[in-house]
Amino acid sequence: MTRAAKLAILAALVVAAFALSLVAGKQWLPLDGDAASAIMIELRLPRALLGLALGAVLGLSGAVLQGYLRNPLADPAVVGVSSSAALGAVAAILYAGGSSLAVFAAAMLGAGGAMALLAALTWRSPSPVAFILAGTVLSSLAGALTAFLISTAANPYAIASVLDWLMGALTDRSLDDAARAIPPMAVGAGVLLLTARALDALTLGEDAARSLGVRLGRLQALVVIGTGLTIGAGVAVTGVVGFVGLVVPHLLRPVFGHRPSDLLLPSALGGAALVLVADSLCRLAPGAGEVRLGVAMALIGAPFFLGLLMTYRNRAWI
Numbered sequence: 001m002t003r004a005a006k007l008a009i010l011a012a013l014v015v016a017a018f019a020l021s022l023v024a025g026k027q028w029l030p031l032d033g034d035a036a037s038a039i040m041i042e043l044r045l046p047r048a049l050l051g052l053a054l055g056a057v058l059g060l061s062g063a064v065l066q067g068y069l070r071n072p073l074a075d076p077a078v079v080g081v082s083s084s085a086a087l088g089a090v091a092a093i094l095y096a097g098g099s100s101l102a103v104f105a106a107a108m109l110g111a112g113g114a115m116a117l118l119a120a121l122t123w124r125s126p127s128p129v130a131f132i133l134a135g136t137v138l139s140s141l142a143g144a145l146t147a148f149l150i151s152t153a154a155n156p157y158a159i160a161s162v163l164d165w166l167m168g169a170l171t172d173r174s175l176d177d178a179a180r181a182i183p184p185m186a187v188g189a190g191v192l193l194l195t196a197r198a199l200d201a202l203t204l205g206e207d208a209a210r211s212l213g214v215r216l217g218r219l220q221a222l223v224v225i226g227t228g229l230t231i232g233a234g235v236a237v238t239g240v241v242g243f244v245g246l247v248v249p250h251l252l253r254p255v256f257g258h259r260p261s262d263l264l265l266p267s268a269l270g271g272a273a274l275v276l277v278a279d280s281l282c283r284l285a286p287g288a289g290e291v292r293l294g295v296a297m298a299l300i301g302a303p304f305f306l307g308l309l310m311t312y313r314n315r316a317w318i
Helices: 003-023 035-069 081-095 100-122 126-151 156-166 175-193 196-202 206-211 215-240 244-256 260-285 291-310
Strands: none
Touching: 003 035, 003 244, 003 260, 035 126, 035 175, 035 196, 035 215, 035 244, 035 260, 081 100, 081 126, 081 156, 081 215, 100 126, 100 175, 100 215, 126 156, 175 215, 196 206, 196 215, 196 260, 206 215, 215 260, 244 260, 244 291, 260 291
16 A cells, blocks of 8 residues: 555544544534534534644654654653643643633743753753753653642642643633644644654764754754644643653554654644544543543553553663
């Protein structure tokens, strides 16, 4: 089967998953009818749009980071942007009223701060090792500060909102939320796609990549900016949803090959399909409430991650 045919199948899956997201729920909706249309436009459409965009950027960023770090266990969380964006959002929920606009602005500010710190910590050493070490430091620091804010908050209702938000969900999002989040996601995705040629060269090693004309500093800047915009905007509007960037490239690598550039677009499509289907299944879970998307992805991703560790346990980089 040709690559174009495989991409067409993935695109068809995304379209089917998007349609499922519009009609699935505790109450299934027909695709026609005035009442159903109103619910679909006001409630289901923003959720489906955000699921599509979030899954696409998580899958794409995961493929880029695995190619850049040359580590198949790399995930967008490794760079600390998601933790920093979550820190900003938590601060807004606890101390700035918690409006959707304030949470989005604070989360993007946190993601921007993480991008600036990553650049400051790594600009003298544009190598994947320095990048991952700086990301680990940022992630740990942001996580500790988030826990500190939660532990010192006086409003129990705000704490409950924070814990609910940190689990990650597309519930009750509006078209305004989608309009705020999707443009920076799209710009960040475009930046990440610019890394394709350099990532292919980097598979030969840093010295070989330099000899082929790859500027590692520029590549690192593209990764930082692209990841910051995509993951920052995603976390800002949906909360923390993990494991998509880890799972999707691994599922698609046997189908599309191991060359990083061949995996970027398929990972975006695969991530979109996975998040849309997972969110639809969250709505169909038994009971009055919904399973949070972040929880569902953790239930899928944690065993998958354990399986990867078992597979690669004898490799030198474990």
